[in-house]
Amino acid sequence: MSAATVAVRTGLHRGRIEFRQGVTSGQDLWMTLYFPVFALVVMFFLRGRTVPGTDFSLGAQAVPGILGMNVVLVGLVAVAMVLTMDREDGTLLRAKATPNGVLGYVVGKVVSRAGMTVLGLLVPLLPSAFLFDGLRLGDAAAWLTLTWVLALGLVAVLPLGIVLGSLFESVQGLSVVTLAGMALMGVSGVFYPVTALPEWLQWIAQVFPIYWLGLGLRSALLPDALVMAEIGESWRHLETVGVLGAWAVLGLLLAPPVLRRMARRESGARMAARREKALRRPM
Amino acid sequence: MNLAQPTGGSTPVIETRDLRMRYGSTEVLRGVDLRVHRGEVVALLGPNGAGKTTTIEILEGFRRRSAGEVRVLGTDPDHGNEAWRARLGVVLQSWRDHGRWRVRELLDHLGRFYAPYRTAERPRPYPVDELVDLVGLRDRADAVVARLSGGQRRRLDVAVGLVGRPDLLFLDEPTVGFDPQARHEFHDVVHRLSELEDTAILLTTHDLDEAEKLSDRILILAGGTIAAEGTPAELATxxxxxxxxxxxxxxxxxxxxxxxxxxxxxxxxxxxxxxxxxxxxxxxxxxxxxxxxxxxxxxxxxxxxxxxxxxxxx
Known part of the structure; x- marks a missing residue:
């Protein structure tokens, strides 16, 4: 077995351990579930209102979009944060000091964070089934669509998370990314049909993965009649694959060189300097 | 400088000639010549800011030098591949990583990366149970890393440095911030290490006493060069x-x-x-x-x- 193969297998081992640590850590679970928890509570109170032109609950209509948003929050923003923290505490340098360790580290990170992202989607579905009527949770076709949208979504967001985590030196720097994500959420039809927005905002939304993850999950979980609230009155699966696929290609192309550059520059002295800066920063 | 060759002309594990490092207009290293031989414990002694960490990071391949010749295990660290990396153990000044892992779990995990690089004379990785015994962490083998004391944590770092049974181990300021008891225990670990088969150790310290206690040979780094070198006894005489x-x-x-x-x-x-x-x-x-x-x-x-x-x- 080649050393790289061993590293990939060891990375899977790391992914399993980190995932186990994630599901047993209150902090990690909170990071994974805070958004859907808040959003679903809000939507629960809005369940009486309906999607314009239908008698379908606005709250239920928003559930897939919220889950799609959470895929981006857990699979991209949290990945970037974890990567930045791993640089601060020396986990990444440790990987660098180990033969093929960076490869193993990345494999482990992708596996464990993918696990957390799936968890962040599936766990909120359970209460949603009780809180909202009309979600197609008993339908095998719905689960099939959900599976491919989620899989493609993961391939689109995880590498981007790694790229952003490599570019930003500190967790504080990443708050820019979080803010941008929140702004995008506002225009991406997470809580309210995007067709209600001015057309130019719809175009902005359609560039980014948040909108398409939401659309894909709505196509899986909502009754077909709700398609009339979407742009072009279509679930647009082809376009979903196209845009998420394009982000995936971009991320997969960028991640290796960006990560390599970051890992090459990593040293004990840099780590110490960063920590000193972090300690001086007023909390 | 006349360097003795205690191992009878074998290739040194570390050899630098006129090693220089410049940060902007500050020249930290102004021509460092040093050699470390197989199985030798060498202390790089110098005040804070003398460039000890810079030197060791260049040797570890974590930092590119400005000029000079460097060979570590026969390879230029700037071009060291993973097989080269597998023969080195690195213990930095301050790891805080893997706080949620358990001691045994972490050693087992990191050891797996070294398995492809095992040779007949160097079975890799080092068995985890022997390793925790060696560094005196047997009682803490199932503890969560973040709950270790400072001294225990550093001994774990040494265990991680040794998990690939390295030809050469780097220890950067291993006892900074230790109380006397932790220091004593750590020195015991290093003594046990120096009895190990063929593992050369290069450690940095700003403490003469520590250098005298731990090393076969002391190199004093000051003013950007090796100001003096010899066995503790030679220097004293x-x-x-x-x-x-x-x-x-x-x-x-x-x-x-x-x-x-x-x-x-x-x-x-x-x-x-x-x-x-x-x-x-x-x-x-x-x-x-x-x-x-x-x-x-x-x-x-x-x-x-x-x-x-x-x-x-x-």
């Missing part, structure tokens, strides 16, 4: 042959290090007679010379003590 003469002449305090104090003082009186006051002659100790060196280095001037050590090194 060389220094013991010198004395420090202090006196006041014309209201000015003077200090000289000389090899023959008696002759020097006789000459002094012959030349200046009554102008000499407050005469004091002291046998120099290694510690005095080293401390003087550190003081001068830190005040930005490199004068007598530096030259004194330079002379000793010749």
């Amino acid at each position: 060389r220094v013991a042959g010198t004395a420090e003469v202090r006196y006041r002449r014309g209201g000015e305090q003077r200090t000289h290090a000389v090899t023959d104090a008696t002759a020097y003082v006789r000459e002094l009186f012959a030349r200046h007679g009554d102008a000499i006051t407050d005469l004091e002659v002291r046998r120099a100790r290694l510690e005095d010379v080293y401390l003087a060196l550190v003081r001068e280095f830190e005040s930005g001037q490199r004068t007598e003590a530096f030259h004194e050590l330079k002379e000793l090194a010749v």
Whole structure:
């Protein structure tokens, strides 16, 4: 077995351990579930209102979009944060000091964070089934669509998370990314049909993965009649694959060189300097 | 500088020639020549800011040098591949990583990366149970890393450094911030290590006492070069042959290090007679010379003590 193969297998081992640590850590679970928890509570109170032109609950209509948003929050923003923290505490340098360790580290990170992202989607579905009527949770076709949208979504967001985590030196720097994500959420039809927005905002939304993850999950979980609230009155699966696929290609192309550059520059002295800066920063 | 070759002409595990490092306009290393041989424990001793960490990071392949020749296990660290990496153990000043992992779990995990690089004479990785015994963490093998004490944590770092059964182990300031008990325990670990088969250790420290206790040979790094080198005993003997003469002449305090104090003082009186006051002659100790060196280095001037050590090194 080649050393790289061993590293990939060891990375899977790391992914399993980190995932186990994630599901047993209150902090990690909170990071994974805070958004859907808040959003679903809000939507629960809005369940009486309906999607314009239908008698379908606005709250239920928003559930897939919220889950799609959470895929981006857990699979991209949290990945970037974890990567930045791993640089601060020396986990990444440790990987660098180990033969093929960076490869193993990345494999482990992708596996464990993918696990957390799936968890962040599936766990909120359970209460949603009780809180909202009309979600197609008993339908095998719905689960099939959900599976491919989620899989493609993961391939689109995880590498981007790694790229952003490599570019930003500190967790504080990443708050820019979080803010941008929140702004995008506002225009991406997470809580309210995007067709209600001015057309130019719809175009902005359609560039980014948040909108398409939401659309894909709505196509899986909502009754077909709700398609009339979407742009072009279509679930647009082809376009979903196209845009998420394009982000995936971009991320997969960028991640290796960006990560390599970051890992090459990593040293004990840099780590110490960063920590000193972090300690001086007023909390 | 005349370097002895204790292992009879075998290739050194570390060899640098005229190693230089410049940050902007500051030259931290101004031509470092050093060699470490197989199985040797060498201390790189110097004050804070002397460039010890820079040197060790260059050797580890974590930092690119500005100029000079460097060979670590026969390879230029800037171009070291993963097979080369597998033969090194690295212990940095301060790891805080993998806080949620358990000791045994982490050692087992990191060890797996080394398995493809095992050879008949170096079975890799090091068995985890032997490793936790070696560093005295048997009782804590199932503990969560974040709950270890400072000293235990550092011993875990050493265990991680050793998990690939390295030919060469780097220890950067291993006992900074330790209480005397933790320090003592750590020194015991290093002593046990030095009895290990063929693992050379390069450790940095700013503590002469530690360097004397742990190493076969001390390299004093000051002013960006190796100011002196030798076994602790050699350095002590060389220094013991010198004395420090202090006196006041014309209201000015003077200090000289000389090899023959008696002759020097006789000459002094012959030349200046009554102008000499407050005469004091002291046998120099290694510690005095080293401390003087550190003081001068830190005040930005490199004068007598530096030259004194330079002379000793010749």
